[in-house]
Amino acid sequence: MNIRMTCVAAVATLALAGCASTSPGYGSGYGTTSPAPPSGRCYDCGTVVSIQAASRDTGTNIAGPVLGGIVGAVAAKELARKNTDSQGRRNVATAAGAAGGAIAGNAIQNRVEGNRSGYTVHVRMDDGRTVALHQADLDGIREGSYVRVQNGRAWAY
Incomplete structure (x- = not known):
């Protein structure tokens, strides 16, 4: 009986140890230094590649x-x-x-x-696509920030 209980405990310990991971992006989310969650977790998320200040288009439109x-x-x-x-x-x-x-x-x-001043934010999505978004303000978004793209705007994630 003791041998059987010891084997069950050993198997359970190995199974639980297999669930633990120290890989970046897999954790509680507190204090992690990884900027992005694992791929496949967020379809409309990506990393800001560049930000350009956009000004009013002064081209002639007749x-x-x-x-x-x-x-x-x-x-x-x-x-x-x-x-x-x-x-x-x-x-x-x-x-x-x-x-x-x-x-x-x-x-x-x-x-x-209207006034087209603002920012053009280029985001490399997790699935490899690149999107360019025009928005009036950045709300703390910088190059390298991990963002979610919703309603034609990048939001800090």
Whole structure:
């Protein structure tokens, strides 16, 4: 009986010892120096490779003024057609409508685009993909930080 109990205790001790590990990333999470949990644990996690300060795009975009000018010209032409019988007044109204529409289209485009200042964060995901995210602030994220990517933003993990 004593031999059987000793064998059972030895097997149980070996089984429990096999569960213990000192490998980095496998532990309670307190005081570990490993920046990342083991791969396969988090599908939407990765390491920040680089961070670039992004400023407002100063490139010329003419879509807003052109579309606004066309809409303004068409609207002014229709109003002038119904309210005057002079061809000269119709042409002046069409030109004024095009100019006003272009100004309005440019203002709308600038408001919609807003200020694009912030940061572009490049993250190497655990599965090998690389993603680039644009966000207004970093919230303590640095190059080498382990992050979770959710809703188009990197969050410290």
